[in-house]
Amino acid sequence: MSVQVARHVGEVLDNLSSVTGATLLAGGTDLLVEINFGRARPATVVAIDRVAELKNLERNGRVRMGALVTYTRMLDDDPGSPALREAARTVGSPQIRNAGTLGGNLGTCSPAGDTLPVLAALDATIVLRSAKTERRLRFGEFMTGPKKSARRPDELIVAAEWDDAGPAQTFMKVGTRNAMVIAVAGLALVVDRARKRVGAGLGSCGPTIIRAAEAERFAEGLFADAGWERASRPSDAAAKEFGRLVAAAAKPIDDVRGTAAYRRHVLAVMGARALARVAAIA
Amino acid sequence: MSTSAPRVRVRGVVGESVERPDAVPKVKGEFEYASDLRRDGMLFGATLRSPHAHARIAGIETSAAKRMSGVRAVITSGELPTRERFGLMKLDQPVLATERVRYVGEPVAIVAADSAEEARLAVRAITVRYEPLAAITDPVAALQQGAEQLHRSGNVIDEVIVVHGDPDTRADVVVEGEYEVAMQDQAALGPEAGLAIPRRDGGVDLHVATQWLHEDLRQIAPCLGLPESKVRLVLAGVGGAFGAREDVTLQIHTCLLALATRRPVRMTYGREESFYGHVHRHPAKLFYAHGATKRGELVFVRATIVLDGGAYASSSPAVIANAACFGAGPYRVPNARIHAVGAYTNNPPAGAMRGFGAVQSCFAYEGQMDALAAKLGIDPVELRERNALRNGDPIITSQPVEGSAPVAEIVRRCADAPLPPRGPETDPIALPGGAGNLTHGEGVRRGVGFAVGMKNVCYSHGFDDFATARVRLMRDERGPLARVHTAAAEVGQGLVTVCVQIVRTELGVERVELDPPDTTIGSAGSSSASRQTWMTGGAVLAACREVKAVLLSRARATGRPPDDLAALLDEPIDKTVSHRHRDTEPRDAATQNAGHVAFLFAAHRAVADVDIETGLIKVVQIATAQDVGKAINPLAVVGQIEGGIAQGLGLAVMEEVILKDGHVRNASFTDYLLPTTLDMPPVVTLLIEHPHPDAPYGAKGVGEPPTISSTPAIVAAIRAATGRTLHRVPVRPDDIVFDEPYRSGWRITPGDDPRRAVRA
Numbered sequence A: 001m002s003v004q005v006a007r008h009v010g011e012v013l014d015n016l017s018s019v020t021g022a023t024l025l026a027g028g029t030d031l032l033v034e035i036n037f038g039r040a041r042p043a044t045v046v047a048i049d050r051v052a053e054l055k056n057l058e059r060n061g062r063v064r065m066g067a068l069v070t071y072t073r074m075l076d077d078d079p080g081s082p083a084l085r086e087a088a089r090t091v092g093s094p095q096i097r098n099a100g101t102l103g104g105n106l107g108t109c110s111p112a113g114d115t116l117p118v119l120a121a122l123d124a125t126i127v128l129r130s131a132k133t134e135r136r137l138r139f140g141e142f143m144t145g146p147k148k149s150a151r152r153p154d155e156l157i158v159a160a161e162w163d164d165a166g167p168a169q170t171f172m173k174v175g176t177r178n179a180m181v182i183a184v185a186g187l188a189l190v191v192d193r194a195r196k197r198v199g200a201g202l203g204s205c206g207p208t209i210i211r212a213a214e215a216e217r218f219a220e221g222l223f224a225d226a227g228w229e230r231a232s233r234p235s236d237a238a239a240k241e242f243g244r245l246v247a248a249a250a251k252p253i254d255d256v257r258g259t260a261a262y263r264r265h266v267l268a269v270m271g272a273r274a275l276a277r278v279a280a281i282a
Numbered sequence B: 001m002s003t004s005a006p007r008v009r010v011r012g013v014v015g016e017s018v019e020r021p022d023a024v025p026k027v028k029g030e031f032e033y034a035s036d037l038r039r040d041g042m043l044f045g046a047t048l049r050s051p052h053a054h055a056r057i058a059g060i061e062t063s064a065a066k067r068m069s070g071v072r073a074v075i076t077s078g079e080l081p082t083r084e085r086f087g088l089m090k091l092d093q094p095v096l097a098t099e100r101v102r103y104v105g106e107p108v109a110i111v112a113a114d115s116a117e118e119a120r121l122a123v124r125a126i127t128v129r130y131e132p133l134a135a136i137t138d139p140v141a142a143l144q145q146g147a148e149q150l151h152r153s154g155n156v157i158d159e160v161i162v163v164h165g166d167p168d169t170r171a172d173v174v175v176e177g178e179y180e181v182a183m184q185d186q187a188a189l190g191p192e193a194g195l196a197i198p199r200r201d202g203g204v205d206l207h208v209a210t211q212w213l214h215e216d217l218r219q220i221a222p223c224l225g226l227p228e229s230k231v232r233l234v235l236a237g238v239g240g241a242f243g244a245r246e247d248v249t250l251q252i253h254t255c256l257l258a259l260a261t262r263r264p265v266r267m268t269y270g271r272e273e274s275f276y277g278h279v280h281r282h283p284a285k286l287f288y289a290h291g292a293t294k295r296g297e298l299v300f301v302r303a304t305i306v307l308d309g310g311a312y313a314s315s316s317p318a319v320i321a322n323a324a325c326f327g328a329g330p331y332r333v334p335n336a337r338i339h340a341v342g343a344y345t346n347n348p349p350a351g352a353m354r355g356f357g358a359v360q361s362c363f364a365y366e367g368q369m370d371a372l373a374a375k376l377g378i379d380p381v382e383l384r385e386r387n388a389l390r391n392g393d394p395i396i397t398s399q400p401v402e403g404s405a406p407v408a409e410i411v412r413r414c415a416d417a418p419l420p421p422r423g424p425e426t427d428p429i430a431l432p433g434g435a436g437n438l439t440h441g442e443g444v445r446r447g448v449g450f451a452v453g454m455k456n457v458c459y460s461h462g463f464d465d466f467a468t469a470r471v472r473l474m475r476d477e478r479g480p481l482a483r484v485h486t487a488a489a490e491v492g493q494g495l496v497t498v499c500v501q502i503v504r505t506e507l508g509v510e511r512v513e514l515d516p517p518d519t520t521i522g523s524a525g526s527s528s529a530s531r532q533t534w535m536t537g538g539a540v541l542a543a544c545r546e547v548k549a550v551l552l553s554r555a556r557a558t559g560r561p562p563d564d565l566a567a568l569l570d571e572p573i574d575k576t577v578s579h580r581h582r583d584t585e586p587r588d589a590a591t592q593n594a595g596h597v598a599f600l601f602a603a604h605r606a607v608a609d610v611d612i613e614t615g616l617i618k619v620v621q622i623a624t625a626q627d628v629g630k631a632i633n634p635l636a637v638v639g640q641i642e643g644g645i646a647q648g649l650g651l652a653v654m655e656e657v658i659l660k661d662g663h664v665r666n667a668s669f670t671d672y673l674l675p676t677t678l679d680m681p682p683v684v685t686l687l688i689e690h691p692h693p694d695a696p697y698g699a700k701g702v703g704e705p706p707t708i709s710s711t712p713a714i715v716a717a718i719r720a721a722t723g724r725t726l727h728r729v730p731v732r733p734d735d736i737v738f739d740e741p742y743r744s745g746w747r748i749t750p751g752d753d754p755r756r757a758v759r760a
């Protein structure tokens, strides 16, 4: 196994285009596990963790988060999304949060990746660059299946971008341990009061992150009635209905971490709670 | 018992909190674990394991593997030096599978190669032709007529029946329930590892992380075709044990590869292999009936207990005996019948784990005590106090509790411990779901639960249980020095400080050094059954007293004061002593005899917050009162108690080796969940010190009781918070949100023979 240490995006892109099967290493918290389990045996590894350009975090109405921003950074700096910060807090342990990155979460593209429901709910754009071109994909186009994305082998994930949606957002995650647990189900809810838009992203409930479109439209109706700009309190019945629609969007399976029935059940609970929580924030 | 104490004041004696010598190295990553061992020219071993729960082996092809680069040896059952089998209590386990594999993960072939990677690749290049057979994975099914016999002796590993008083008597109030305990993993952080070095004389030295060097030796040597004198075992750094290192795992394999290649060979399991490589806690199905008077006095306990022993016997017979003997708990029970059976199945073998059979029955009988309290309208703590064993009362094996049985005292002290402040917690991280940010108080209910448990200390039922210690008192340029040699395994429990504290106390010498444990001295017995303080501590104490007798006679002869060590040690004093506890009786047909040395008791009170809508749990506080006899090292005792509670909490709410058709579905720490610091609550510990007359300084064992009743206490708290029945551990979120009571799938009248079970 050969390891190249890149310092600039250009070097990374050159490696990706010239060496077939070159594998990128960011924090290594997914890749090293794959190697240890014998599921990956990359011939060439390109370490990108010293590429400063990928660590940028810009906010001015539009947020641009470089691929190398770690979970610890999302907690320490304002990451331009309260839901993303809450998602970062649910990830792993301090050691994992110090090393693990947004780009790595996107690179792995697991339905249990905790930043992914947030990026879906924010309707974020993923910026991909190769030696030849740059592509910008909406999150929904980027993720195509469990651990499958539209990223081509010669592309580097450079950043994710989204409109700053304000404070009315939250992320919740269910796992059978109080920390350091892979999501049995996750939910990100974003209410962009300025743009009059609701985004709901579901994690670990299907082959990809799922947007609960019907639930989003239902909630938009509620906020239109209550006044987008105002804090409000949805009725219990409305919160419950929102939860029901969230759960109905899911395509869960039974696996070793939980049953499909339980996933549907907790999505409904999370949906109702998230709506009430977020509606109160203006 | 004690002779006059030396006048010199030394630090770090019995009763003081002494820091462990290995504490800082372990925290700094400098401690040498077995998996860190290296030698020049060392080879790496790897194991090919069965992918089938049950299959006939039709053929094994190793020639491709043998031709691969770096490969030095490939051994299958055909190349073994002997046909000997191994096993702790029955020699039923082949070194490498011959005609048949009986569980997923059973070793089939071993390889030594220049690198770990080459060894792994070679293992993959071995082809085995299997003819799969139907697997039996339900232990009750294994016991029924017509079930395929997995061993020539049948599917019953062992059977223990306790008949006490008139078990068929009637009672005013009866509660019945069935319970299940799933498979728990010991999850020691240090996986199995050993280094074997061939010797010039044709023998082999094995450095290995184990719990009992001499028992390993007894099983290893015959399988190598060597006399015990040609095999020496040395204890390597142990990264936790909890019972998983009582059995032979890679010991014989590593030695075989070293002997075959004439090179040092190290084997180290990874985490996944460790899940298949060692025995686990026995899964159990328990069927109970409790009868009581209207005033809440227990009249009878009838129970049928079926333990899943998996493919091989391991220590199942002793686990079954414990589950049965302590099957009624620390209560006065005049009439009982407990019928406990261990079954062979095609699941991974089960064996020793902290609590050893007492854990499984405690979960059931404490659930029963709560059900009885509810039916009688009596407070659960009061019901336990009313029925608590007192000094001299017999347990259901008719053996009276000698020394002290402070059951009512620990129950009351524990129940009176201060409760945690009443929420509402504002930080979601302190609420159920923790870092998942699920609730800010919605759906959260608090419950309080209580449980008491008991277990024996030391080995039981006529076993010749002893420990050997050598103490040498000498002088060097820095002054007096004592050296202690035993074969006792320090597995994290803190025996290393106990031995040093005893020597300091007895001989008044502050410098005490421990020789590396190995088999050149007599056996110390196992670091299990909470016994090493009692046994090896007892042996060190006895050796110290013999040393001191010599010291005193030298003092008399020379007219020097006995604490003038410098003057009395021109010649070193060297004493080796074997220490035995008092005899125990072998089991008779009705198990009515004094089969145990002494008993340990602990009580736990749990406070838990439960999010009843998501079924997630946050244990808020555990209070415990435990009779420890005498805390030799109070800090270490508290460490044992808190660690044991963490393991009991794990079993209560998350730890399960999930099996499907004999396959482990979660053989990694990603999906086998262990409690984190966010799951483990503060513990209020009350040490009750009633010295036991037979034990060194009165110190009873402390390691196991924390794991026994903490589990049922936590589940009782969850029941109190949710109103659910929860008769299975670990409690899963589904059990709470969907409220489907546990069903075993079998109808068995409690106390009856499980061979007469009927499918429900």
Ligand SMILES: Cc1cc2nc3c(=O)[nH]c(=O)nc-3n(C[C@H](O)[C@H](O)[C@H](O)COP(=O)(O)OP(=O)(O)OC[C@H]3O[C@@H](n4cnc5c(N)ncnc54)[C@H](O)[C@@H]3O)c2cc1C
Pocket: A023, A024, A025, A026, A027, A028, A029, A030, A031, A032, A033, A067, A068, A090, A091, A092, A093, A096, A099, A100, A101, A102, A103, A104, A105, A106, A107, A108, A112, A113, A114, A115, A155, A156, A157, A158, A180, A181, A182, A183
């Ligand atoms: C103990 C533990 C706990 C964990 N807990 C969680 C959790 O709670 N939630 C969660 O979501 N995840 C969790 N993870 C998984 C992991 O930490 C995250 O997915 C993390 O975001 C991965 O980032 P990384 O930088 O370490 O990725 P790496 O391991 O370096 O890379 C992961 C993959 O992405 C590719 N890649 C990395 N960067 C780029 C890039 N810029 N462009 C293109 N491809 C790239 C790599 O080639 C590789 O295939 C956990 C992992 C561990 C070991």
